[in-house]
Amino acid sequence: MKYLKFALLASVCLLSACKEEKKNTDIITQKPVIVKKSGPEKMGDTDDTQVVQWLGKTYTIEIHRRADTELPVTRDESGAEYYDNRVSVKVLRPDGTEFFSREYTKLSFREYLNESTIKDGALLAVVFTEVKGDRLVFAASVGSPDSMSDEYIPLVLTVSRMGDVHVERDNRIDDIPDSENESVQDVTEDEEGV
Secondary structure, three states: OHHHHHHHHHHHHHHHHHOOOOOOOOOOOOOOOOOOOOOOEOOOOEEEEEEEEEOOEEEEEEEEEEEOOOOOOEEOOOOOEEOOEEEEEEEEOOOOOEEEEEEEOHHHHHHHOOHHHHHHOEEEEEEEEEEEOOEEEEEEEEEOOOOOOOOEEEEEEEEOOOOOEEEEEOOOOOOOOHHHHHHHHHHHHHHHHO
């Protein structure tokens, strides 16, 4: 009887050890967590310093763009909020003294903007482009704060040797090379003759 109990116990253990275990094919993953932004985004601060020859001397131009949390919040096409920018422009004489110093916001260019750009646009940039005679020429742009957008209003800002500033909208078409402009003009002239 002892041996029978032992044999029975051994066979039960052997059967349970040989039993095929069911494998679970369920894949458990975590649900992605969507992080909501806690406030408006910043477009990023920029600093640019250039040394230029102007009026026979060496001048230094410093341009700094900073997000300004005191300005009204702007929005891109999808409704995402951004802080607007404040841009400071300084022109330093060869001895390091200031010849020109101004801060610009979007509203500095208000008369050149449409209502939607005034409401939801941002001051994107002011950059030095060239010396033209006795003037320093800068390009400015106000538009959608989304870096992937191409919606903006281009402006030209010039500073005279006396420190006077002149602003106008930039209506030039820079995307078409001169040779293409000529061929378009030639076609138009040919069509007029027909």
